[in-house]
Amino acid sequence: MKKQVVLYKKLSPLLMARLHEHTEVTLIDNLNPEGLAQLREALPRAHGLLGASLKLDAELLDLAPNLEAIASVSVGVDNYDIDYLTERRILLSNTPDVLTETTADTGFALILATARRVVELANMVRSGQWKRNIGPAHFGTDVHGKTLGIIGMGRIGEALAQRGHFGFGMPVIYHSHSAKPAVEQRFNAQYRSLPELLQQADFICLTLPLTAETEGLIGAEEFALMRPESIFINISRGKVVDEAALIEALRAGQIRGAGLDVFEREPLDPDSPLLTLNNVVATPHMGSATHETREAMATCAVDNLLMALAGKRPKNLVNASAWQG
Numbered sequence: 586m587k588k589q590v591v592l593y594k595k596l597s598p599l600l601m602a603r604l605h606e607h608t609e610v611t612l613i614d615n616l617n618p619e620g621l622a623q624l625r626e627a628l629p630r631a632h633g634l635l636g637a638s639l640k641l642d643a644e645l646l647d648l649a650p651n652l653e654a655i656a657s658v659s660v661g662v663d664n665y666d667i668d669y670l671t672e673r674r675i676l677l678s679n680t681p682d683v684l685t686e687t688t689a690d691t692g693f694a695l696i697l698a699t700a701r702r703v704v705e706l707a708n709m710v711r712s713g714q715w716k717r718n719i720g721p722a723h724f725g726t727d728v729h730g731k732t733l734g735i736i737g738m739g740r741i742g743e744a745l746a747q748r749g750h751f752g753f754g755m756p757v758i759y760h761s762h763s764a765k766p767a768v769e770q771r772f773n774a775q776y777r778s779l780p781e782l783l784q785q786a787d788f789i790c791l792t793l794p795l796t797a798e799t800e801g802l803i804g805a806e807e808f809a810l811m812r813p814e815s816i817f818i819n820i821s822r823g824k825v826v827d828e829a830a831l832i833e834a835l836r837a838g839q840i841r842g843a844g845l846d847v848f849e850r851e852p853l854d855p856d857s858p859l860l861t862l863n864n865v866v867a868t869p870h871m872g873s874a875t876h877e878t879r880e881a882m883a884t885c886a887v888d889n890l891l892m893a894l895a896g897k898r899p900k901n902l903v904n905a906s907a908w909q910g
């Protein structure tokens with residue numbers, strides 16, 4: 586008998602066909618209250634789950650006694666209680682690698698947009714306010730040649746370093762839980778303590794995963810170390826930053842601006858003070874959001890799920906100790 590899969594994300598026809606070939610599929614195509622009720626109803630028969638952007642806590646998972654595997658269509662796994670999944674021997678997989686370059690492109694888009702005030706000036710043109718040549722009041726700041734500071738030197742951090750070093754001639758400094766000699770060699774990057782990086786970088790880019798250790802890592806004390814010329818970029822997770830402290834730092838002119846793709850609460854409240862600040866470029870958690878990359882991520886998740894349900898070790902297994910072999 587085919588195993589039961591509950592999808593809480595729509596897939597392309599090609600991927601749907603692959604899943605249908607091997608499994609019985611229930612699709613929850615919207616995570617509104619009605620969709621969540623359908624999910625709860627479907628969980629008792631699920632062997633596999635595939636989706637993203639849903640906090641799957643123990644209360645929900647306890648509705649799924651037959652669950653063998655969850656394939657997350659994301660690289661971040663902060664929506665899952667990994668210890669609990671491991672205890673229940675539920676295999677959790679994610680989608681690293683395929684989104685690295687696209688997410689680094691987003692990081693660079695935010696660096697450029699914030700430094701060169703692209704959104705603010707484009708809005709000025711669109712609203713008919715461009716009446717004469719712009720002057721210093723509208724000038725931005727250079728990106729090329731400035732110091733790029735990367736916090737979290739994983740795959741996405743490396744891809745940012747590559748762009749900064751080869752594309753924009755930027756000296757690269759980084760902070761990470763351990764030094765990365767190969768990265769230092771490739772991009773002439775230099776390791777710094779966190780306070781040193783915050784004091785020295787022109788662009789401070791967060792690429793860390795959200796974990797118990799990184800939650801709230803950047804707060805008032807850290808913003809106080811940054812310079813009035815620095816630009817803060819977050820493409821990791823909103824909760825790595827104390828958002829109230831960020832707003833305060835922006836208002837007080839402690840930093841020049843911020844490019845933010847992630848927020849403490851998403852979607853961002855339209856009344857957020859962040860949206861009243863011209864020196865903030867805010868985007869809707871779109872790090873990996875291109876047609877090509879989202880399809881690659883979904884393909885990777887389907888591969889992981891089908892492997893797990895076939896009793897094989899999924900390529901991108903997150904909780905290796907849940908694997909019994």
Ligand code: DGY
Pocket residue numbers: 637658659660661662684872873
């Ligand atoms: C990821 O893959 O983790 C992206 O941030 C989307 O959630």
